[in-house]
Amino acid sequence: MRRNNGTKLNLYVHFPFCRSKCAYCALHSQGGVPEAVRTAYAARIVREIEGVSTSRGGGGLGTGRPYHTVYLGGGTPALCDLRPVCAAVRDAFGTVDEFTVELNPCDITPSLLDDLIEGGVNRISMGVQSLDDNVLRAMGRPHTAAAAEAAFRAIRAAGFGNAGFDLIAGWPGTTESSWGDTVARACALDPDHVSVYALIREPGTVLDNAVREGRLVPMDDDAVLSMHDAAREALAEIGLARYEVSNFARPGFECRHNLSVWRGEDYAGLGSGAHGREGLRRTVGNDAGGYDVSMLTAEEDALERALFTLRMAEGMDLDEMAGRWPILGSRMEGWRNELESLVPHGIAKNVSGSRFVLTDRGYEVCDAVISRLAG
Numbered sequence: 001m002r003r004n005n006g007t008k009l010n011l012y013v014h015f016p017f018c019r020s021k022c023a024y025c026a027l028h029s030q031g032g033v034p035e036a037v038r039t040a041y042a043a044r045i046v047r048e049i050e051g052v053s054t055s056r057g058g059g060g061l062g063t064g065r066p067y068h069t070v071y072l073g074g075g076t077p078a079l080c081d082l083r084p085v086c087a088a089v090r091d092a093f094g095t096v097d098e099f100t101v102e103l104n105p106c107d108i109t110p111s112l113l114d115d116l117i118e119g120g121v122n123r124i125s126m127g128v129q130s131l132d133d134n135v136l137r138a139m140g141r142p143h144t145a146a147a148a149e150a151a152f153r154a155i156r157a158a159g160f161g162n163a164g165f166d167l168i169a170g171w172p173g174t175t176e177s178s179w180g181d182t183v184a185r186a187c188a189l190d191p192d193h194v195s196v197y198a199l200i201r202e203p204g205t206v207l208d209n210a211v212r213e214g215r216l217v218p219m220d221d222d223a224v225l226s227m228h229d230a231a232r233e234a235l236a237e238i239g240l241a242r243y244e245v246s247n248f249a250r251p252g253f254e255c256r257h258n259l260s261v262w263r264g265e266d267y268a269g270l271g272s273g274a275h276g277r278e279g280l281r282r283t284v285g286n287d288a289g290g291y292d293v294s295m296l297t298a299e300e301d302a303l304e305r306a307l308f309t310l311r312m313a314e315g316m317d318l319d320e321m322a323g324r325w326p327i328l329g330s331r332m333e334g335w336r337n338e339l340e341s342l343v344p345h346g347i348a349k350n351v352s353g354s355r356f357v358l359t360d361r362g363y364e365v366c367d368a369v370i371s372r373l374a375g
């Protein structure tokens, strides 16, 4: 593998295929894509990964730099044959610190799990979203709650010691008791990592259309927040702490890929719809098999990287930010004043001289805090 003196990179590979489209989903993915197209796509991904070690990488790749995390996401990666993809990762990067694959319950078979272990995958993130069959059906998820539970047990039985799943809070009509049941069943699975996302009504989705036509009534924000709080409390009881607005993990099981990105590291994005960030360069994989490239100014880049740290439990250290991104130095006094003004309101805490973290209440208004600092 070719290396240079650059810092380590993180690689995200996007697989834009799904069995069918879930009602709430606006991610870059499509259902019903023929197998021949998926096979050709996986072959292209293999070629691009191989390109990293020969400096022929696609527009989204930082060539010749060491990688320490790889994340195959989607979409539904398992709708492609992942064996050659895993082999290409191993050949190009050797053993990486963390190699995650996203799976859906319907994908999971003992042979797939064996192939992934054989291929060097050491972390599984499964899409569950709910453990209420009525909610799953309404969401358009092609699995039952029992199938999701069985799939998670199969992941453990295959030997994955680092595994978790996603849940979505706030599906219209979800009752407190249905959500409580989902959370209790989720905790009983003893996951290492859980992401709890508040439902977003993305324009153009089945959910959005149903709300517009009055067939579904969205839950109010307070009800969604209280569902999120209930999940946070239950997850804390089984030892999963919040380390980002929507993410909870046992100590040491935080997603390293995401942590690296959130701490401001570079990442390469391969495939249709994958985003990449290398220095000032931003890339997005297009559907023609290429990469659209744009450049940020040094200040835009630094702001993006620095402000995201407020979404994490480790928070933002103003001295560290000023040292890392001198171009932001003149903003630090204003940021300190702004963050200090939030302390009496219980939104932020000053945990050491120059480090501020948002409180649980602060996470609820995180986007507003970040946009004030960015302004």
Ligand code: SF4
Binding pocket: 017, 018, 019, 020, 021, 022, 025, 026, 027, 029, 074, 075, 076, 104, 127
């Ligand atoms: S499986 Fe995941 S990516 Fe595919 S439509 Fe459903 S939520 Fe979206």
